[in-house]
Amino acid sequence: MRAWLRVVRLLVQKEFLQIVRDRATLAQLLLIPFMQLLVLGNAATFTITRTRVVVMDHDRSAVSRALVDRLGAGGQFAVVAVTSSPAVAEQALRTRHAAMVVEVPPRLEARLRREGAAPVLLAVNAEEGAVAGLVSGYAQRIVADLARELAADAGARPARGTLAVSARRWYNPTRDYHHYMVPGIIVSLITIIATLVTAQNVARERELGTLEQLHVTPLTRAQFMAGKLLPGWLLGMALFVGAMALGRAVFGIPVRGNPLIVVAGAAVYLVVALGIGLLVSTVTRTQQQTMFVSFFILTLYLLMSGLFTPLESMPGWAQGVAAATPVRHFVWVMRAVLVRGAGGAEVWGTIAGLGVAGAAVLSLAVWRHHKGAG
Amino acid sequence: MTGAPGGRPGWRAFAGFVRKEGYHILRDWQTLLVLLGLPLLQVLLFGFAIRSDVRQVPLAFVEPVPDAATAAVRARFAAATGTFRVVGVVRRPEALDGAFRSGAVRVAVVLPEGLARRLGRGEAAPVQLLVDGADPNTGGIMEAYARAVLERHAAELRAPAPGRVPALVPVPRMRFNPTLASVNLFVPGLIAFVLTIVSALMTAVTIAREKETGTMELLLASPLRPWQVVAGKVAPYLGLGFANVLLVLTAARLVFGVPVRGSLVLLLALSLLYTLTALAMGIVISSRAATQRTAMLAALAGLMLPTLLLSGFIFPLEAMPLPLRAVSNLIPARWFILIVRGIMLKGAGVAELWQEMLVLVALTGVLLTVGVRRLAVRLG
Numbered sequence: 001m002r003a004w005l006r007v008v009r010l011l012v013q014k015e016f017l018q019i020v021r022d023r024a025t026l027a028q029l030l031l032i033p034f035m036q037l038l039v040l041g042n043a044a045t046f047t048i049t050r051t052r053v054v055v056m057d058h059d060r061s062a063v064s065r066a067l068v069d070r071l072g073a074g075g076q077f078a079v080v081a082v083t084s085s086p087a088v089a090e091q092a093l094r095t096r097h098a099a100m101v102v103e104v105p106p107r108l109e110a111r112l113r114r115e116g117a118a119p120v121l122l123a124v125n126a127e128e129g130a131v132a133g134l135v136s137g138y139a140q141r142i143v144a145d146l147a148r149e150l151a152a153d154a155g156a157r158p159a160r161g162t163l164a165v166s167a168r169r170w171y172n173p174t175r176d177y178h179h180y181m182v183p184g185i186i187v188s189l190i191t192i193i194a195t196l197v198t199a200q201n202v203a204r205e206r207e208l209g210t211l212e213q214l215h216v217t218p219l220t221r222a223q224f225m226a227g228k229l230l231p232g233w234l235l236g237m238a239l240f241v242g243a244m245a246l247g248r249a250v251f252g253i254p255v256r257g258n259p260l261i262v263v264a265g266a267a268v269y270l271v272v273a274l275g276i277g278l279l280v281s282t283v284t285r286t287q288q289q290t291m292f293v294s295f296f297i298l299t300l301y302l303l304m305s306g307l308f309t310p311l312e313s314m315p316g317w318a319q320g321v322a323a324a325t326p327v328r329h330f331v332w333v334m335r336a337v338l339v340r341g342a343g344g345a346e347v348w349g350t351i352a353g354l355g356v357a358g359a360a361v362l363s364l365a366v367w368r369h370h371k372g373a374g
Numbered sequence: 375m376t377g378a379p380g381g382r383p384g385w386r387a388f389a390g391f392v393r394k395e396g397y398h399i400l401r402d403w404q405t406l407l408v409l410l411g412l413p414l415l416q417v418l419l420f421g422f423a424i425r426s427d428v429r430q431v432p433l434a435f436v437e438p439v440p441d442a443a444t445a446a447v448r449a450r451f452a453a454a455t456g457t458f459r460v461v462g463v464v465r466r467p468e469a470l471d472g473a474f475r476s477g478a479v480r481v482a483v484v485l486p487e488g489l490a491r492r493l494g495r496g497e498a499a500p501v502q503l504l505v506d507g508a509d510p511n512t513g514g515i516m517e518a519y520a521r522a523v524l525e526r527h528a529a530e531l532r533a534p535a536p537g538r539v540p541a542l543v544p545v546p547r548m549r550f551n552p553t554l555a556s557v558n559l560f561v562p563g564l565i566a567f568v569l570t571i572v573s574a575l576m577t578a579v580t581i582a583r584e585k586e587t588g589t590m591e592l593l594l595a596s597p598l599r600p601w602q603v604v605a606g607k608v609a610p611y612l613g614l615g616f617a618n619v620l621l622v623l624t625a626a627r628l629v630f631g632v633p634v635r636g637s638l639v640l641l642l643a644l645s646l647l648y649t650l651t652a653l654a655m656g657i658v659i660s661s662r663a664a665t666q667r668t669a670m671l672a673a674l675a676g677l678m679l680p681t682l683l684l685s686g687f688i689f690p691l692e693a694m695p696l697p698l699r700a701v702s703n704l705i706p707a708r709w710f711i712l713i714v715r716g717i718m719l720k721g722a723g724v725a726e727l728w729q730e731m732l733v734l735v736a737l738t739g740v741l742l743t744v745g746v747r748r749l750a751v752r753l754g
Contacts, residue, residue, distance in 0.1 A: 022665070022667070022668075024662075024663065024664060024665070024668045025665070025667055025668055025671065028668060028671045028672065028675070028676075029671070032671065032675045032676055033675075036679055036680065039680075039698070039701065040679055040680065040683050040684070042694070042695055042697075042698050043683045043684060043689055043694060043698060048693070049693065051692060094720055094722060094726055095726050096712075099692070127559070127715050127719050127720065131690045131692070131693070133515060133518070134514060134515065134518065137518040137521075137522065140522075141521075141525075144525065185679065185683075188679055189675075189679070192674065192675045192678060192679070193671075193675050196670060196671060196674055196675060197667075197671075200666075200667055200670060204666070204667065285404070286405070287579070287583075287666050287667075287670070288405055288579055288580075288583070288666075289404070289405055289408060291575060291579060291670050291674065292405075292408045292409070292412055292572075292575070293408070294674070295412075295571060295572070295575065295674055295678075296412055296415070296416065298674065298678065299416060299420070299567075299568075299571075299678075300419075302678065302679075302682060303420050303423070303424055303682075304420065304423050304424070308682075308683075308688050308689075309424055309425065309688065310425070310428055310512045312428065312429060312430050312431065312432075312512075313425040313428055313429040313430070314423055314424070314425055315422065315423065315425075318422065318423035318424075321423070332477075336475065336476070336477075340474070340475045341475070342475050342476070346472075346475060346476060
């Protein structure tokens with residue numbers, strides 16, 4: 001056993017020397033994750049602040065002026081223009097000068113007095129994702145609040161009671177998007193880097209023909225795989241711990257649960273992620289092919305594992321695919337422990353599941369490697 | 375410039391070189407299949423999968439004492455199928471702690487004791503929403519939806535009031551994408567993302583490979599000038615990239631039914647320009663990278679996340695802090711996404727998009743100049 005480990009250690013040492021000697025790669029491995037974390041950690045999410053609004057006012061009454069004031073007062077919107085020209089409003093929407101046009105129809109105030117109800121049209125630029133829903137939601141709330149006040153001014157008293165709705169956000173009451181983004185970005189970065197380095201490494205040896213040379217040595221397949229897996233694993237762990245420390249220091253991400261659980265989770269998760277990288281390198285012939293297949297898998301991780309988009313809204317089959325990616329489970333563990341303060345009892349099952357998946361993927365990679373090398 | 379005799383010396387050789395590079399790509403059919411099939415597969419797969427709308431939110435009620443009024447609120451949420459999925463009713467909020475932590479419940483509606491009695495007395499009864507805000511995006515949207523359901527119910531409770539209650543009725547209209555179909559929002563972004571990475575990766579790796587294996591030296595010993603070597607390497611990939619554009623746009627149109635309201639010719643022309651932009655990024659990367667590993671790390675690890683997060687693909691640029699918005703100006707995909715969305719969804723033309731087009735042309739010019747010059751100097 002000791003001799004076995006010694007061989008693995010020497011192999012790992014050789015891999016490390018190869019990476020450290022290549023100054024360009026070394027610089028990339030250290031710079032890319034930390035610089036991206038610092039910059040992208042600030043990438044805001046769906047928050048609405050001072051979104052530009054154009055008011056198309058055909059009424060020019062006290063009510064329409066009150067509406068303009070209200071829109072600007074909450075901080076969510078900034079009224080950039082009040083116009084009566086539909087062409088100007090349309091152009092503003094089309095050129096993205098405004099995210100919404102609020103249209104006050106002619107004789108709004110008069111209609112309110114005579115008929116008791118009058119429409120306010122909200123034309124939202126729906127080109128930009130979920131923002132449109134939020135913009136329209138906020139605007140509707142502002143209009144409803146104004147309507148309630150008008151009703152109160154008019155002295156109308158509701159005959160029956162009603163609901164007074166308030167809301168509390170748990171786990172992230174300040175709505176700090178860093179808490180949500182930074183763990184996601186950390187997982188993305190260590191996954192991208194560790195998977196690429198591992199997959200490319202074997203593909204390169206195959207392309208250069210040095211894989212053949214290794215095969216004529218007394219090295220066993222398991223030793224070979226361990227030697228190829230460990231450097232990436234150590235690199236991934238180092239990046240993970242460094243990125244977590246940076247995330248804590250710079251962005252103040254919370255650590256409400258036990259951080260050791262997260263580190264243990266990362267240790268297991270990286271075995272799966274890197275095992276998949278090794279598997280890719282056993283089914284491709286050239287470095288170029290390896291890169292494109294890796295790109296495909298990494299995009300799958302980024303877009304379908306709930307890192308940046310909600311999982312619940314994906315169709316059933318896509319949720320099934322997401323459940324098969326290790327990223328989905330590890331991100332869940334991270335968010336549960338860091339943000340929600342979950343304990344070992346709540347997450348150990350998931351970590352154990354990742355462990356089983358890791359063993360399966362590695363066995364498959366060792367087996368495939370044999371076939372590919374044969 | 376198909377090598378007509380009598381042309382400038384070098385053109386013939388150049389044409390031959392381009393042809394040779396083309397054969398290289400065509401001969402390796404396995405890689406060619408990957409290069410053509412992969413972007414299409416990605417757009418199809420992710421186009422169907424990604425949604426930013428919030429659906430099937432697991433919701434629970436906290437009712438200390440159920441009565442007719444609380445049942446009416448519950449019926450409201452039960453009717454909002456699609457958005458909410460009622461998973462349970464408990465007596466005390468503490469009973470939900472575990473479910474919230476594991477994510478089994480994400481929104482809870484806390485109803486007060488004796489709701490029916492309070493409403494009967496004309497009181498404003500407090501109703502509290504508890505929202506899992508760990509993910510502020512979804513949290514905000516879930517809260518807005520739940521609030522809307524409650525406000526609608528509240529409005530109906532108020533409605534039979536006598537006398538004239540002036541009511542402003544907000545009528546929202548979603549312009550350019552009335553159903554808020556996620557497909558229309560994401561497919562343009564997906565096209566930009568996949569095109570960027572595939573094109574940049576292709577060029578960066580091909581050139582780095584020649585450098586790594588030493589065959590670049592051989593090319594330099596030929597009568598071709600350094601920039602011709604670069605152009606010859608890249609030209610076939612421009613064709614390949616444009617083939618990707620055609621495949622992916624056809625899929626967007628036929629499979630997803632994304633409209634093309636503007637000029638198709640303009641869309642194709644600008645897609646060709648953008649392919650060149652992405653290839654130029656690849657040239658810049660390869661001008662610095664000595665090995666395929668360095669080129670790949672720069673193209674994938676360096677470009678994937680910024681292209682995804684700083685291009686407006688998933689997160690709106692308007693919501694970003696100012697310095698980050700400034701950085702996003704340098705991400706070519708950002709401008710291409712605006713162009714694709716503008717032409718496809720809004721029917722925009724040159725009059726609306728000239729700024730975006732100019733920026734893209736300028737970025738491409740800078741990238742090409744920097745890349746080719748640096749590469750030529752290194753090679754020369």
